[in-house]
Amino acid sequence: MAAIAASPEDIRKQFGPHLSASVREGLAPGAPPDKVVKTHCCFCGQQCGIQLLVRDNCVVGFEPWMEFPFNQGKLCPKGVKRYLQGAHPDRLLHAYERDPAAPGGFRPVAYDAAIQRVASEIERIQSQYGPAAMACLSGASLTTEKAYLMGKFARVCLRTPHIDYNGRLCMVSAGAGNKKAFGIDRAANPWSDILGAEVVWISGANIAECAPITTDYVWQARERGAKVIVVDPRLTAIARTCDLFLPIKPGRDVALFNGILHLMIRNDWLDHPFIREFTTGFDELAASVQEWTPRRTSEVTGIAEGPIHQAAQWWGQAKTSFLMHARGIEHHSHGVQNVLGAINLVLASGRIGRANCGYATITGQANGQGGREHGQKCDQLPGLRDIANPEHRAAVAKVWGIEPDAIPGPGVDAYELFRKADKGEIKGLLSICFNPLVSLPDNNFIRRVLEQVEFYVAIDFFLNESARYANVVLPGSLQEEDEGIVTTTEGRVVKINPAVECPGDARQDWRIIQDIAGALNRSRGFRFGSPREILDELRAASRGGIADYSGITYEKIEKQYGVFWPCPSDEHPGTPRLFENGSWNPVAQGKGPFYFPDGKARFNVAKYSPPAEEVDAGFPLMLTTGRVVSHFLSGTQTRRIGPLVDHCPEPFIEVHPLLARRLGLAEGDWATAETRRGACTLQVRVVKTIRPDTIFIPYHWPDRQSANQLTIAAQDPISKIPEYKVCAARLKKAASPEPAASSQGQTR
């Protein structure tokens, strides 16, 4: 499709972002709601329980849900204000077609006509170029039922190998590392195991802003005497009162983990019986970390030797511990190696699979866990099955009622999809719950691809920045307009309950997907009448798989406040803690607690390599990107919620005063951050809480404020996660830009 004809101002006027400050106008204050719906927050992977107050088919507020055990009423500011996304002036109430003459560049069309247009374009592209010329971009904020349906839709209805999802930008390094080490990809422990840990190790996780509710778990552990170790290039709020802060140079995490393991071995802080009985590969790993002396570790990581010794001693000598990490170590061209390095520390300590001994990655998106288990990844089938494994293909083909050979082979990752589109191999895109123009790295390239694909259909509830390039936009559903399950960061499967009906022509996403299948005359297997029916098929499809959901029902979830998978039968209560001694799993068949045929966990040599782009004279600084507490992901929702925008209206560049002095920058000055891919002019915040050789920009904004203009599209060779957390940059003082550069919404 061609470039956008409408002006940014015109698009903003029609489709926002406008700011919603209240949905209660015309409603008497204090009047009782029509109903109170127990559900979960629509944002991050913590999936806090919340009660939505509903009046006149409108979510008008919230009430804490004290009984839900994970958060017990606690909410972050996004959870508090999440209700303001409903009844929003920008809500898409119709299907739209691109029309340069129409206001905002889109003309409302009848829903059925839009579906027909989508089907005829898919047919045209697939008959002209083959089935693989269509690709699906899906999302990890979708319920598991929808994620399952998307995987099935791509393989069975579109018959394309090309489906991938935005968890590719989030969970895949952790997932790949977990599978290599444990044979299963799930947080090993419920969060309650944090409370009794003697040492809490947090690497690359801005918990206070990205997983705020986890804070209280860490503080509770600290009250009981835990030592808290935080590894981060920035002194974040969780690091402020930690016992040991290691200000690591971006992209060097595996070096630190190897250095710590080196000291554990040197001082014999190892659990030999555990290593002997429950693991393999330790000797090779031990040999590989011989070179990681404290001196070398210090040189590479930029952390002094003293704190490295201190961290190794606390970790090595602890009786109980919990290690957590997040995107800070995962968003790297060697993200999987970083994760393996972290897991090696856990396995060498033997502190896993029992109370107060834990390990977890902190998931990002609402369904960051469940969304990566049931087949919307390019190489995966439901139940964490492998699309290249003949047995796995046969098991799923049986449930789907098709021949195993009819399931396409592995596709490519979400970024590679764009490279294929750039090369002309992919001609058509269907996106749902994904805003690649804001969230993918080097997004000037993404824009060029969106401009050149032949057909692009976007399903969303607001017109996100990527959907501006769509030929057809279909009005999907908000989280509160549908039901289904999601799996939280703990591995706890919870139930999203519907609070309101879809407005206007908007439809629940699974209906839209089935309508497209129907218009293609490929309805077989896409005649579900409800999310419950989809779940029933998903349960069957996951039966016997590693992520076995076969015993999970809506009723059991409600009764137990969630069910931890695996849950392989109706009687099974679920599995809060993995890898307990004596536990059974379908891979080991009783031979051991880990998910390999011998039941043993794997040590993996974690190889250090520097970031894809090292600093040099031209680009002497390291740029790292991340999030702020008031916004979520690409900001499609939170940039439309007035009080959240008030709290953080614009992105900024964090700069250490030493660097600021050299560049002549003062607090509030404008500066241009520049990389080999793009430039971005923002105001600086001069703070001592960041390494002087590093600058930080939060990424939730589009267009000229987008940090992803700068980031590098280098990817991990195994997980294909992009290297958002480090690239080479330079910074210089700038004049304040014209007002048009601001994309901040206005109240309508």
Next chain:
Amino acid sequence: MPVPAAHEFFIDPSRCIGCNACVQACSECDTHRGHSMIQLDYIDRANSPQTVPVVCMHCDSPTCAEVCPADAIKRMGDGVVQTARKPRCIACNNCVLACPFGVPKMHTEMHLMMKCDLCYDRTSVGKKPMCATVCPSQALYFGTLEEIERLRPNSRPIHTFKFGRQLITTKVNMMVPKYARVEHLDVVAAMRQPTTGNTVEDEMLLGAMTTAEVPL
């Protein structure tokens, strides 16, 4: 129904992560929708992410009420100091100027002082205040003294504050380190040694600079 006597409010700034959940939740109240009665500030963002939430301390002898010429601020029998009553408040600003904690705020467009009333609509029916309910770090906590002593063994609550010659006791507690002593700085000692701990941190970061080229 009064707020149960055993339930107290505790503020622990060492836990605060500055997330703004308390401020956002406070502004959801039906009695002051859109206005938060909590102030959340960075102490010195250039040097630290330390933030402190300020709610009304609910003084036993509230200065705001004592200086109010219109008798608009009422202290309830359960110790909760109510916000100004609209029919009485003359928007004179006395309370704003007098409160030693800087809590009352004048809303000139409404000719009304407004401040935290400990979520009286919630606490008087057995619920917790909204801010203490949602607070992700539990820097704001509502419960009994026994609970706080059990949950926070390293801290102790204080509710006596001295401002000049004014001694104030409050219903709301501040958590302070359990074994911290009151240190009075001797000027002579300060002449001979640094009085802040910032140098250590700077050295750590400066060490990091040696491995990177920084533009001139």
